[in-house]
Amino acid sequence: MKRSVKIHAAAYTALGLAFAFSAVMWGRCYFRNRSLETAVNNSYDRAFFELTDYVNNIDSLLSKAQLAATPAQLASLSNEIFMQAAEAKSCFGELPQGDINLEGTARFLSQVGDYTYVLSQNMINGAEITDEEYSTLSKLNDYASKLGQGLSDIETRIYSGEIELKTASAEVFTTVLAADQSIFADLENVEHAFDGYPSLIYDGPFSEHIENMESYMLKDMPAISQDEALEAAKEFLGERGERLRFENELSNTAIETYNFSADDRISISVAKRGGYVLSFVDTREVKDYKYDINAASKRAEMFLKSRGIEDMAESYYETKDNVATINFAYNQDGIKCYSDLVKVRVALDNGEILGLESKGYLMNHRRRQIPENVMTPDEARAHVSTHLYVSDVSPVIIPKDSLREVLCYEYKGEYDGKNFLVYINAENGREEDIMILIESETGVLTI
Secondary structure (H helix, E strand, O other), rough: HHHHHHHHHHHHHHHHHHHHHHHHHHHHHHHHHHHHHHHHHHHHHHHHHHHHHHHHHHHHHHHHHOOOOHHHHHHHHHHHHHHHHHHHHHHHHHHOOOOOOOHHHHHHHHHHHHHHHHHHHHOOOOOOOHHHHHHHHHHHHHHHHHHHHHHHHHHHHHHHHOOOOOOOOOOOOOOOOOOOOHHHHHHHHHHHHOOOOOHHHHHHHOOOOOOOOOOOOOOOOOOOOOHHHHHHHHHHHHHHHHEEEEEEOOOOOOOOEEEEEOOEEEEEEEEEEOOOOOEEEEOOOOOOOOOOHHHHHHHHHHHHHHHOOOOOOEEEEEEOEEEEEEEEEEEEEEEEEEEEEEEEEEEEEEEOOOEEOOHHHHHEEEEEOOOOOOOOHHHOOOOOOOOOOOEEEEEEEEEEOOOOOOEEEEEEEEEEEEEEEEEEEOOOOOEEEEEEEEOOOOEEOOO
């Protein structure tokens, strides 16, 4: 009997210890989770408060920019706006945004620094800011003020405890006082400040016409069916296309496509307009290296001609895993048009074409009107740094960040043991770009 009591007592003791251990572990997990939740909440608070400060700074800087009378002053202000906008975007990206659409806010933060930078560069290059550009600056200033005021109002409510950035679900912002209220409603009110936000057309990567750009080459082409696209893909690939099957289609993009695949290694995309191949990839492993880059380039050029892509000039290339990727640009009467880009992948074991990417070509290809009464190469060379030892010059058309095109002279030269490409505007002598030319055993690339 005593032995039974002792056994039961031991069992209860063990059970009690187990409960106690579980309680301790639960407590540790609970407080650890609370600690992590608090840390995340604090991170959201910090990001929001910093976002508010950056936007208010942008507001002040835009006011100053409208009074800048010298290129140096506008350049200094635009540089500061650019940095403040970049930091604001970073903070904005840290906030959980749920299902609401804050596109206007994000677009403003992307464009405001870029736009003022472009204005400052134009001013440095001798152009004056137009009345229209001053008007746009004023509108941007107004939007910055509205956004800053909206964020400051939310910040005040956070400080007062009326609302709180909580992460209980990590998906929504909830409020302290009422379940049917949300900070999202406040942010959406701020977003409404961007109703009527102006479309900006300028030489910058966030210019409106890039986002809305359509293909020069395909815009007037007739639409084709899925079956017609399949036949175009099979014709393009030859024997490799016999077992192609439909995968999906891509819509609401600059170039809408039908997409096909075969043998778990081949994929190909065909434009819904015109039936041109946008891209294809054959992932066959290439183990040997028999073709040199000159032979591979000739194979690639012959392939392009056989597919109706002619007058292309090789520009740069890279080799990796026994495959050469060669860039070709359209050559119009001796002028290389870098916007009309096609990339071809060539297997260096047997010269087989393993890939093609033609988006640049399909988006931009057309015959250009070449400006008349431009500088001669010798006249434009006067605008190249005297530090560059020039070895070659050729006429080219280059895309700006905005994808607008500029006729330039491309000067290849050497300085301090490095090779460079300097692009001088053939119409006004402006230095448009400088690139470092990287030449090695594995390729010729630019940075």
